[in-house]
Amino acid sequence: MTPIGSYPQTRLRRNRRDIFTRRLVAEHRLSIDDLIWPIFVTEGEGRVEPIASMPGVNRVSLDRLEAHVAEAADLGIPALALFPVTPTDIRDAGGTEALNPDNLMCRAARLLKQAYPQIGLIGDVALDPYTDHGHDGLIENDYVVNDASVEVLKRQAVNQAAAGIDVIAPSDMMDGRIGAIRAALDEAGLVDTRIMSYAAKYASAFYGPFRDALGSGARLTGDKKTYQMDPANTDEALRETALDLAEGADMVMVKPGMPYLDIVRRVHERFAVPTFAYQVSGEYAMLMGAINNGWLDRDRTILESLLAFKRAGASGVLTYFAPEAARLLRNG
Template sequence: MADLCVDEYTDHGHCGVLDVHGDVDNDLTLEIYAKAAVAQANAGAHVVAPSGMMDGQVAAIRSALDAAGHTDVAILAYSAKYASGLYGPFRDAVDVQIVGGGDRKGYQQDWRNAREALTEVEADIAQGADMVMVKPALSYLDVIVAVRAITNLPVAAYHVSGEYAMIKAAAANGWIDHDTVALEQLTAIKRAGADVILTYFTRWFAERAMGANTASGLPS
């Protein structure tokens, strides 16, 4: 799977190109997303995941992929991506910040609004999404439940860097038990209706599961 966005390649940190007024140019950005998706598919990606939250991005990418002969490449749409304060550790790690102290609230979703997520999900499905995403996960379990109720497509949830870091920091200070809370949170996301969980705990969970299988005699 290949994430598809441009914020790490711009000098301003936004998820799209800017117009002469300094605003994100949605339609011009779609042209870049379409080219990037084809390049990712050419490189071998089986799934492309547009995370920039531009209007019409799924339709533009699906059209470009099909025209390039990549009809079998799936799209995981970041349909409900909120303008959350929980992305900080990731953005620090990749050194992506909005120049001048701006934000992405103009195209990411308002975390006070759950209904808009369903509108976005329905739009992405109509445009050809094969899977839909809710991001972040824990603060939006209600959204995961609601999305699960309106579609039979696979629902993904992104347990983001801030959610991961809070467990790590609290465990390092002895305030919580790391393994118990990590598993509790991932289980809550699954219980809410997520078919797929993207998390920084992936390696920890896989090693834990393999160890449990080995101990029980099950194949790992």
Template sequence: MRPIQAPYPQTRHRRTRATPALRDLTQENRLSVKDLIWPVFVREGEGVEEPIASMPGVNRLSVDRVVKAAREAADLGIPAICVFPYTGMEARTEDCALAWSADNISNRAIRAIKAAVPEIAVMTDIALDPYNINGHDGFVVDGKILNDETVEALVKMALAQAEAGADILGPSDMMDGRIGAMRSALEAAGHQGVTILSYSAKYASAFYGPFRDAVGAAAALAGGDKKTYQMNPGNSDEALRLIERDLREGADMVMVKPGMPYLDICRRVKDNFGVPTYAYQVSGEYAMIRGASDNGWIDGEKAMLESLLAFKRAGCDGVLTYFAPQVARLLAD
């Protein structure tokens, strides 16, 4: 689009910025509570709200408290909550069998939320890292992450989560071929209505550190990295190839992760494919804003809202953000 305008002074761009009313009338993008997905961390126990040191204001919650959080989210108008499990080292194994157990902490949380707050959509995480003694998203043999064997395990996870009542499955593993395998298995098992929001462009990023603390994967990973399956931060065209592949295999929605450092990718995805496009404002992004705010270095509220509006401007239909309840309250004022 090439804008047509008269030369100055016939055109004065400041005219439409002169008053709040004019600024409202000419604003191109807006943030809504309906754009938000709230990620929460669930752990064993009862009545537990365990602070996460690297994510001030975020807690690991027992199932009963996750249900309470889901009710809070629904009352605020937040349409979806995303469940991530915290698993201690004592429960992690080489075979990751807990990942597809019907009674693991994630699946119990899904059932409890859907029983108590049926109107909220429950999203899940599909990857082996919360259950893997090695901290990786896939099986590790002789230092290599196995793709096809991992996909078989991820399909079992997907089916278990669908059986538990999950509305949206979030494969975050970045294994090749997993979307097609999951979609085929879901169709065959009668779960045709279950939605897949694929982490299609997930980068090997330094911004995940606090999250790995939150789910107990930091110690398990023990200084390793995920560069053989997560994307190179220097690549952009590759993201489009991965998005196209996942859509062809049956993904309903796609995600870019992390968020703010990759707004250019969000824009390219939306422009090229026109599909429901999401971003994850990851733990490191949250921690930077919250940390700077807590130290008085920035206005936390304004920075939070500005950062989320940037996702909308970049073409995102929604955002996973730990700020979701706070934002929802501000938008309701």
């Protein structure tokens, strides 16, 4: 870009002089409409369980879920992403609880749809909350197999959509799963159920607190590098995204978020489709660690970290800060 003007005729600080000018010339804006709140649901009654590695985030039982979501509904947060904490005794190698029409995810979806029909529900489709080995698919000969896993995932997606999930979000990174899920949803008459593909999900070190929250970290055998992406690769993210869009994804996601803003930017610029990012548990834990130690200003840090996603081109952000960010935005 050719520079326009020169000092002293051009003084860029003029447009930073006061609040009204800064508002008028702002290139990007963060709003409540950009926020998706991930929440963890658990079995039992009367349970609000703090997650040690994610200060301020709790697992909640279904009898507390309506109250847990009430403020988010009042603030106008448009969507929730649901993650179930499946009891150990019903996890198995095949993740069969994912197909139970009365599993924790499905019960939570029905409850929330009745209580807050205006809030969109996003359902995680992957087998790791349901398997005893902690992987997102089925294992054969110590390897997470693709096609057999996809057969289970598409049934899981239909099960969730039938319970009221509005947006299916496959996070497994199996090849071909978007097309298979789209076909299965359509065959079941669920043609309006959207798919938000985890198109570029990296085998990242930033997921640790999330796995603690779901209780899947300790049981994970090996790692997920044979199906999640190599953090060294960027062009591959574009290929993954192109394939998912061709197979019928309505929206795409990049995960993790802040360490991968370059991927958000490349996906946004290349495809011009609704592109989301997940400010994952490790990012949240780092920021909260610094905030709670008094090293960072809480309000400014939360909003600045989220604005970075908008600047990179994200349509919205999955963030554990969603209710707090919404309060800050509403109060100006």
